[in-house]
Amino acid sequence: MILDSKIPAGSLAEKWTKHKFNMKLVNPANKRKYEVIVVGTGLAGASAAASLAELGYNVKAFCFQDSPRRAHSIAAQGGINAAKNYQNDGDSVFRLFYDTIKGGDYRSREANVYRLAEVSVSIIDQCVAQGVPFAREYGGLLANRSFGGAQVSRTFYARGQTGQQLLLGAYSALSRQVANGKVKLYPRTEMMDLVTVEGKARGIVTRNLITGAIESHSAHAVLLCTGGYGNVFFLSTNAMGSNVTAAWRAHKKGAFFANPCYTQIHPTCIPVSGDHQSKLTLMSESLRNDGRVWVPKTIELAQKLRKREILPRDIKDEDRDYYLERRYPSFGNLVPRDVASRNAKYVCDEGRGVNETGEAVFLDFRDAISRDGEDLISAKYGNLFDMYQQITGENPYQTPMKIYPAVHYTMGGLWVDYHLMTSVPGLYALGEANFSDHGANRLGASALMQGLADGYFVIPYTIGNYLAGMPYDKLPVDHEAFRSAEKAVKDKIQKLLGIKGKKTIDDFHKRLGKIMWEYCGMARNAEGLQKAIGLIQELKKEFWKDVKVLGDNEELNLSLEKAHRVADFIELGELMVRDALHRNESCGGHFRDEYQTEEGEALRDDENFAYVAAWEHKGNDVPEELNKEILEFENVKLTQRSYK
Amino acid sequence: MNLTLKVWRQKNNADKGSFNNYTLTGISEDMSFLEMLDVLNEELSEKNEDPVHFDHDCREGICGMCSLYINGKPHGPQQTTTCQLHMRSFKDGDTIVIEPWRASAFPVVKDLVVDRGAFDRIIQAGGYVSVNTGGVPDANEIPIPKRIADEAFDAATCIGCGACVAACKNASAMLFTSAKISQLAxxxxxxxxxxxxxxxxxxxxxxxxxGACTNTGACSAECPKGISLTNIARMNREYFSAVASSENV
Known part of the structure; x- marks a missing residue:
């Protein structure tokens, strides 16, 4: 199938402006005749639901949490980028566009990324108008910081809780529309399937998580704002409930899944402490501004550390390997996330890891404290140091932090065109749920920007272009398409409850996570990936024969909720591995051992792989079909990323 | 460490509910409190018993979904969220009592899960600035003194967990409501x-x-984000001056 990304003609800087004029509009009096379903209430979902309701559409908003305010966007710490150039330091829309394209290792679409940079400035205005308390200077104007190695200060922040403040802003706008009667909220409700009629998205089937009721909802368009799929690895920085089920079930109904193997592994997380661990905690990237990353030069010293025979401070400077500063003299500890993560893996694979499991490196503030004093370091990072001590029981003012990379964000997601529409007409994907803007690697402080750009400033325009061609009549929920979808959902639930096997759901989830981390994590190779396919297929068979799902459907049932999610993660896992196996190059977060430069850096193959891999579901247990969207670069020159 | 848990079990809102006792062995002090409950639930599942239902999501202390009234205190002995509480706060041989938030405005859904929809409805009643998307002034058009912005931020960090209500003998929601009113005022x-x-x-x-506020300050003392009691004073002032000058009387 030919993928039409519907990128408008014209010069890069004019595309969006011209296109906004060219798109069809829906008359204000007719907007109230349309109904839109929004699944997920994070930054993308809440901002889209509120903005569409303000325009006059009728919106139904769904989330699995008890309140829309809980969505995992709330946990983002660092900040949000915008090309405001308030600091007079040379930032511009084009520079933000360029940095994002380059940071994504030239695997994203120029037109989308440019639009993102363009609307970034409006996001900040909008949030301030809502009462979001961003950090300010003494003169009362907004403060900015440099983030994630950017050479300009374009990151807006609200202490270490930027995601929380932005989400509460979007949640307040959503709440206002609930009060106005334009949005109907469905908390503790999970989407179980997408309903299509004549190829168009016409509604969803949901499960009420409290009563177990299976219900149909009809609409003229459906927006999936359901976040990423990092929990396929079991351990990640995602929330416990974050899952791929809505996106995956839409995929099985015809929405292509793009670049599933692009996963971001964040370098500064608290290491795993034992088998009981349920999630990993991120320590903000900003710590690398002052902390120095190191491991001992020799395996012998590392072994002594692991046995607690010596303490970190006993190791002399000449016996320490500040490996990022050594290998990347110009960027040092501030290299991008993928580079920092991979190097931590290398030194630990060599046997130089510093904790009991051998999977940790030091992030040391000794020199920063002796240079700036403990007070200044505490003012900058006090809350992070406290959090670290709370979790690990160690005091980072006295002994270096231990960190290790962890799965954090997924750049892959449902394929969308320039309008954010998936390959199913009327079905849209926004925010982390789509694949569109970050290529093979996302830059710090860009996730919040993209979620809000999609919800506040893109979908309100593009959805009208589609709805203008739709009849007003809604499909009745007793239509055959809804009935058969409901039946399929109920059958699947009965099947899960009926297996009555011996192994718990977490047991399967943990085993899947281990396979994914081992073979499809920070570094991959063909042999390992081949092996992983077999292992996942066996795991899937075993799941459907031997999983134990307790309780009934007609109650709050955490086992049943998890069983659905893990079943879908297993299927997605196989697709991720296949995607990683087919992409015979290294780019951004996708690193194949076979494809690296002499110095061990990612080696792209622009001639053969400068495309988006969009996978098409062809039926259960049938291999997915690869569709390619060729990426064309007219405004940037493809170069080897270098942070030496 | 080995522990005895007394956990509130209640099948649904209509059920009367009661405590059940469980013993756990080999708990590591590095576990979080919720990971300790994960271990309990895995053991219950293996014995074909219904796992203990509790709310949780981000497990990094910011989403506000986790609750739990632990040994008579919301979120347990530390001033943090339950998900950030670690087992090193307990001793070998301890008995730990775990209950849901107790407030008539937070009906129990099942076991330790309660319905906090009332908080959403309070925000829907006015916890926003009525601006539509687009057409707003430039973000730097209105300077805001740093001190004011910081103070508004402190109020805005409320995570809506409901610990203030659970801590209050009157089950008052004044701290929650006042935090939003203060931020925007x-x-x-x-x-x-x-x-x-x-x-x-x-x-x-x-x-x-x-319920009403009787100024005991338990809400602020137990708030995992340290929301200040000053907000309640400010809300009272806002409310009385609004009512006194209201045109809706």
């Missing part, structure tokens, strides 16, 4: 609707069945 963007907001949010809070 301090900022220039919140001025236009300042009076109506205070009136409507307080009215909704009362309609939901939350």
């Amino acid at each position: 301090m900022l220039p963007q919140g001025q236009v609707e300042r009076k109506e907001r205070a009136e409507q949010m307080v009215a909704q809070m009362d309609a939901e069945g939350f």
Whole structure:
């Protein structure tokens, strides 16, 4: 199938402006005749639901949490980028566009990324108008910081809780529309399937998580704002409930899944402490501004550390390997996330890891404290140091932090065109749920920007272009398409409850996570990936024969909720591995051992792989079909990323 | 360490509910409190018993979904969320009592899960600035003194977990409601609707069945984000001045 990304003609800087004029509009009096379903209430979902309701559409908003305010966007710490150039330091829309394209290792679409940079400035205005308390200077104007190695200060922040403040802003706008009667909220409700009629998205089937009721909802368009799929690895920085089920079930109904193997592994997380661990905690990237990353030069010293025979401070400077500063003299500890993560893996694979499991490196503030004093370091990072001590029981003012990379964000997601529409007409994907803007690697402080750009400033325009061609009549929920979808959902639930096997759901989830981390994590190779396919297929068979799902459907049932999610993660896992196996190059977060430069850096193959891999579901247990969207670069020159 | 848990079990809202005792062995002090409950649930599942239901999501202390009344305190012995509480706060041989939030405005759904929809409805009553997307002024057009912005931020860090209600003998939601009223009353963007907001949010809070404030300060002492009692004083001032000058009397 030919993928039409519907990128408008014209010069890069004019595309969006011209296109906004060219798109069809829906008359204000007719907007109230349309109904839109929004699944997920994070930054993308809440901002889209509120903005569409303000325009006059009728919106139904769904989330699995008890309140829309809980969505995992709330946990983002660092900040949000915008090309405001308030600091007079040379930032511009084009520079933000360029940095994002380059940071994504030239695997994203120029037109989308440019639009993102363009609307970034409006996001900040909008949030301030809502009462979001961003950090300010003494003169009362907004403060900015440099983030994630950017050479300009374009990151807006609200202490270490930027995601929380932005989400509460979007949640307040959503709440206002609930009060106005334009949005109907469905908390503790999970989407179980997408309903299509004549190829168009016409509604969803949901499960009420409290009563177990299976219900149909009809609409003229459906927006999936359901976040990423990092929990396929079991351990990640995602929330416990974050899952791929809505996106995956839409995929099985015809929405292509793009670049599933692009996963971001964040370098500064608290290491795993034992088998009981349920999630990993991120320590903000900003710590690398002052902390120095190191491991001992020799395996012998590392072994002594692991046995607690010596303490970190006993190791002399000449016996320490500040490996990022050594290998990347110009960027040092501030290299991008993928580079920092991979190097931590290398030194630990060599046997130089510093904790009991051998999977940790030091992030040391000794020199920063002796240079700036403990007070200044505490003012900058006090809350992070406290959090670290709370979790690990160690005091980072006295002994270096231990960190290790962890799965954090997924750049892959449902394929969308320039309008954010998936390959199913009327079905849209926004925010982390789509694949569109970050290529093979996302830059710090860009996730919040993209979620809000999609919800506040893109979908309100593009959805009208589609709805203008739709009849007003809604499909009745007793239509055959809804009935058969409901039946399929109920059958699947009965099947899960009926297996009555011996192994718990977490047991399967943990085993899947281990396979994914081992073979499809920070570094991959063909042999390992081949092996992983077999292992996942066996795991899937075993799941459907031997999983134990307790309780009934007609109650709050955490086992049943998890069983659905893990079943879908297993299927997605196989697709991720296949995607990683087919992409015979290294780019951004996708690193194949076979494809690296002499110095061990990612080696792209622009001639053969400068495309988006969009996978098409062809039926259960049938291999997915690869569709390619060729990426064309007219405004940037493809170069080897270098942070030496 | 080895522990005895006394856990509130209640099949649904209509059920009367009671405590069940469980013993756990080999718990590591590095585990979080919720990971300790994960271990319990894995053991229950293996014995074909219904796992203990509790709310949780981000497990990094910010989403506000986790609750739990532990040994007579919301979120347990530390001033943090339950997900950030670690087992090193307990001793080998301890008995730990775990209950849901107790408040008539937070009905129990199952076991330790309660319905906090009342908080959403309080926000819907006015916890926002009525601006539509687009057409707003440039973000730097209205300077805001740093001190004011910081103070508004402190109020805005409320995570809506409900610990304040659980801690209060009157099950009052004043700390939660006042945090939002304060944030928006301090900022220039919140001025236009300042009076109506205070009136409507307080009215909704009362309609939901939350109790009154008797200034014991338990809410602020137990708040995992340290939301200050000053906010309640500010809300009272906002409310009374709004009512006194209201045109809706």
